[in-house]
Amino acid sequence: MQKGYPRPQMVRENWTDLNGVWNFLFDDQNAGEKQKWSECFPAETQKITVPFTYETQLSGIHDTSFHPVVWYEREFTVSRTEKRQILHFEGVDHDAKVWVNGQFAGMHAGAYARFSLDITDYMIEGTNTITVRAEDSVSCSQPRGKQRWRDESFGCWYVQTTGIWKTVWLEEVPQLYMETCRMTADFDNAKVLFEIKLNKKPADACRLNCRISMDGEETVACEVRAGSEYIMFDVCVADADTPWQMVPWSPQNPRLYDVKLTLSDGEGTDEAESYFGMRKIHIENGQILLNNVPLYQRLILDQGYWEESHLTPPSEEALVQDIDLVLAAGYNGVRKHEKIEDERFLYWCDRKGLLVWCEMPSTYSFQEEAVAHFTSQWIEIVRQNYSHPCIVTWTAFNESWGVERIYTDLRQQKL
Numbered sequence: 001m002q003k004g005y006p007r008p009q010m011v012r013e014n015w016t017d018l019n020g021v022w023n024f025l026f027d028d029q030n031a032g033e034k035q036k037w038s039e040c041f042p043a044e045t046q047k048i049t050v051p052f053t054y055e056t057q058l059s060g061i062h063d064t065s066f067h068p069v070v071w072y073e074r075e076f077t078v079s080r081t082e083k084r085q086i087l088h089f090e091g092v093d094h095d096a097k098v099w100v101n102g103q104f105a106g107m108h109a110g111a112y113a114r115f116s117l118d119i120t121d122y123m124i125e126g127t128n129t130i131t132v133r134a135e136d137s138v139s140c141s142q143p144r145g146k147q148r149w150r151d152e153s154f155g156c157w158y159v160q161t162t163g164i165w166k167t168v169w170l171e172e173v174p175q176l177y178m179e180t181c182r183m184t185a186d187f188d189n190a191k192v193l194f195e196i197k198l199n200k201k202p203a204d205a206c207r208l209n210c211r212i213s214m215d216g217e218e219t220v221a222c223e224v225r226a227g228s229e230y231i232m233f234d235v236c237v238a239d240a241d242t243p244w245q246m247v248p249w250s251p252q253n254p255r256l257y258d259v260k261l262t263l264s265d266g267e268g269t270d271e272a273e274s275y276f277g278m279r280k281i282h283i284e285n286g287q288i289l290l291n292n293v294p295l296y297q298r299l300i301l302d303q304g305y306w307e308e309s310h311l312t313p314p315s316e317e318a319l320v321q322d323i324d325l326v327l328a329a330g331y332n333g334v335r336k337h338e339k340i341e342d343e344r345f346l347y348w349c350d351r352k353g354l355l356v357w358c359e360m361p362s363t364y365s366f367q368e369e370a371v372a373h374f375t376s377q378w379i380e381i382v383r384q385n386y387s388h389p390c391i392v393t394w395t396a397f398n399e400s401w402g403v404e405r406i407y408t409d410l411r412q413q414k415l
């Protein structure tokens with residue numbers, strides 16, 4: 001596992017971290033698009049340290065007042081290759097538009113899930129420019145979590161988060177590549193189901209080689225052929241020399257299987273590394289069971305908030321320290337409160353055996369717009385984090401936040 005790699009369950013070698021100093025502007029008059037800042041960014045700008053938002057100390061700006069529209073710009077250099085270039089944003093709050101060399105590359109709505117853009121056709125050899133416009137609001141129909149919607153902090157609500165607040169990175173892939181890999185452990189049958197989506201349908205049947213190992217020792221290998229953009233297969237990890245035929249994942253023994261996937265279509269090869277844990281979580285007779293054994297959860301309510309960087313972890317070491325402190329205090333899990341944490345956090349919870357309740361940030365009103373925001377963003381989040389064995393609960397709502405009349409209102413009950 002590469003240190004700091006932003007997407008721990010599909011790791012490739014060729015990637016570039018685009019965090020660091022960017023040009024930055026407030027656009028309180030919403031004039032940037034009309035004035036075509038995407039083609040010619042104004043010369044007089046501030047500097048901001050990405051991925052920290054302008055509200056934070058670590059951004060270098062530390063302005064906690066609300067600004068509805070902000071702009072970013074930075075240059076990066078690439079050499080011309082036959083590979084495709086994928087630009088990833090781990091999190092931009094809330095609506096993002098992206099241009100590369102003045103050409104519109106794509107957009108995304110929602111603060112808490114990764115989005116990716118193929119920017120190959122907009123790039124040139126040598127120096128390239130990325131421009132990002134981020135728009136936020138104080139609307140209570142927008143999933144806010146613990147972000148305030150008033151001018152001052154109140155109750156248990158913190159300063160708002162605006163713009164880029166998670167890692168930005170560039171990845172090089174072949175013409176045919178694996179977009180996503182979803183892994184589901186079939187604990188009772190000692191199998192794991194792989195569901196892999198390719199970026200396009202192969203021109204000819206392609207081959208996917210899957211090698212599974214633990215602690216450097218290969219457990220099983222297989223090869224499948226596919227003629228569509230969806231590849232589904234299951235692999236048995238049972239081993240006659242292993243007690244219970246496989247190695248389960250649990251907080252007491254967080255053992256993980258490593259995976260190497262190699263996709264070949266005769267013209268190129270895509271290689272990615274991943275991992276999974278063999279574990280089962282279910283409810284039976286009113287009890288929660290992990291691997292068919294009753295599970296007693298000792299959880300903390302984890303805010304994931306830092307004074308100097310707010311929702312953005314100040315470093316990966318800070319994430320690890322938080323996990324270690326929770327475990328040292330005798331707890332075995334966290335309910336990550338009103339926040340979708342950096343995926344590196346989930347990686348370390350997988351490795352260290354910390355159970356996680358993944359919780360959707362709340363809206364604070366109930367109407368069609370709020371339901372639409374909630375539904376589309378929650379689906380993205382679950383898809384992104386689905387394969388992490390540490391996640392044992394998906395928490396859609398905190399108490400009745402966003403659905404405050406759910407006890408009596410049939411519309412809210414049917415959400």
